[in-house]
Amino acid sequence: MxxxxxxxxxxxxxxxxxxxxNWLQQPSGNPSSIHRLGRNARQALDLARRQVAQLFAVHDSQVIxxxxxxxxxxLALFTAMLQSQMQGHIVTTAVEHASLLAAAEGLQRRHELSVTRVLPERDGRITVEAVASALRPDTRLVSxxxxxxxxxxxxxIAAIARLCHERGILCHSDAVQLAGRLPVTLAQLGCDLLSxxxxxxxxxxxxxxxxVGKGVAVEPLLAGGGQERGRRSGTENLPGIVAFGAVAHHLNEATITAESQRICLLQTQLEEAIRTNLPDCVVVGTETERLANTTLVVCDGLDGEALVMNLDLAGFAVSGGAACSSGKAGLSHVLSAMGMGESLARSAVRISLGWQTEPSHITALVAAFTKVVERLRPHHHRPMDK
Ligand SMILES: Cc1ncc(COP(=O)(O)O)c(C=O)c1O
Structure with a gap:
């Protein structure tokens, strides 16, 4: 595969x-215990926290x-809005990940606050101007x-954060897809809260x-044992955190830059081949700045889910435009927000590359993708149809 x-x-x-x-093979305690095994676990936790902090150039205490x-x-939305007694206005966008959209919607349903979801340009980009024009005197948070x-x-994000700070508004960004793909620090992005x-x-x-930015107070979403300086209770997932620390340590500015340059060449290889082999397929977002690892292709008239299933049979793991946990393909809210018609949006296939991707993988995928598209085209006639 x-x-x-x-x-x-x-x-x-x-x-x-x-x-x-290595961590799992050692006897280990709870980092909150004061015996030796607990202290060892605390040390491992502290090291991982320092490694993650270093990747984003923040102090250890800024990592929850x-x-x-x-x-x-x-946690970001909850803590930001609790600071204003769950009142006021949130500005977010129509293209956020479901977890952010659901968190905002949950707050809106349960409290007296309102939410504006800014629409992107047709190329998918959220502009500073669009965010600026959504701000109100009672806006407390921009995400x-x-x-x-x-x-x-x-x-x-940096320009949006500047705009927020000029108006005394907290700024959050979901950097889940950016972190580790481009070398960025919290200070460069300029936001108060970063996921x-x-x-x-x-x-x-x-x-x-x-x-969390310096001086930004955090109210816990989960209370109890007081871990993470009282900001997130629950016994720490130490095996996972130790692994996170190791990844963060590996991904310094030089390694991220080298990896993203390598992946950028693969993206160029992929997109040029798609343009040559499948001229009626379109890569989304080429007019604006994009991650080097992500290529979303739409092919009008085709069914994205069928493309993904056929590629799976051919030995390739890719996603449809809107991967959701139920495994059912819904219509992508991102593509709809960009103004894309339903039939085109339904054809989307997302190819996302990473640290193990090789040029030969791209060559093989393009060959398989071309074959599958040819086969699934509505006007395609199989020999026996003739
Ligand atoms: C942009 C974005 N935000 C948040 C998440 C959720 O992250 P996690 O899977 O760690 O809960 C994802 C995962 O798909 C994502 O792509």
Missing amino acids: IYLDYNATAPLREVAHAAML FTSGGTEANH VMAANNETGVLHP VSAHKMGGCPGVGALL
Whole structure:
């Protein structure tokens, strides 16, 4: 199986695997226990926290480990709005990940606050102007994702954060798809709250972090044992956190830059081949800045789900435009928000590359993709139809 679905999850990196295995093979305690095994566990936790902090150039105390991007997004929205007694206005976008959209909707349903979902341009990009024009005097939080999981389109977070700070508004960004793919620090992005997830970077699923700006107070979503400085209770997922630390340590500015340059060449290879072999297929978001690993292809008249299933049979793991946990293909809210018609949006196939992708994988995928598209084309006549 050739795996080209890194935006869903990335294969575990060797450094993460080794660190996790090493940790699991040792006798271990709870980092909150004061005996030796507890202290060892605390040391491992502190080291992983420092490694994650270093990747984003923040202080250790600015890292709150969570169960992943979903929880980090919920914690960000919850803590930001609790600061204004669950009142006021949130500005987010119509292209966010479901976890962010659901967190915002949950707050809206249960409290007296309102939410504006800014629409992207046709190319998928959220502009600073669109965010600015959605702001109101009672806006308390702006939450815009750094990179879209379906299209890979990058949004101008630093400029949005500046705009927020001029108006005294908190700024959050879901950087789950950006983290580890481009070298960025919290200061460069400029936001107050940043969500990241280990498994998109080659760590384990079920671990992530919310990075908090200096002086930003955090109210816990989960209370209890007071872990994470009282900001997120629950015994820490140490095997996962140790693996996350190892990945963060491996991914410094130089390694991320080298990997993203290598992947960018593969993306060019892929998209040029698609343009040559399948001139009526279109790559989404080419007019704007995108992640180097993400290629979303639409082929009018074809069924994205059928394309994905046929590619699966041919030995390739890719996704439809809107992967959802039920496994059923829904219509992508991202493509709809971009103004794409239903039939085109239904044809979307997302190919996302990563640390294990090789040029030969791209060559093989393009050959299989071309064959499958030819076979599934509505006007295709099989020999026996003649
Ligand atoms: C943009 C974005 N945000 C959040 C998440 C959720 O992260 P996790 O799977 O760690 O909960 C994902 C995962 O698909 C994502 O792509």
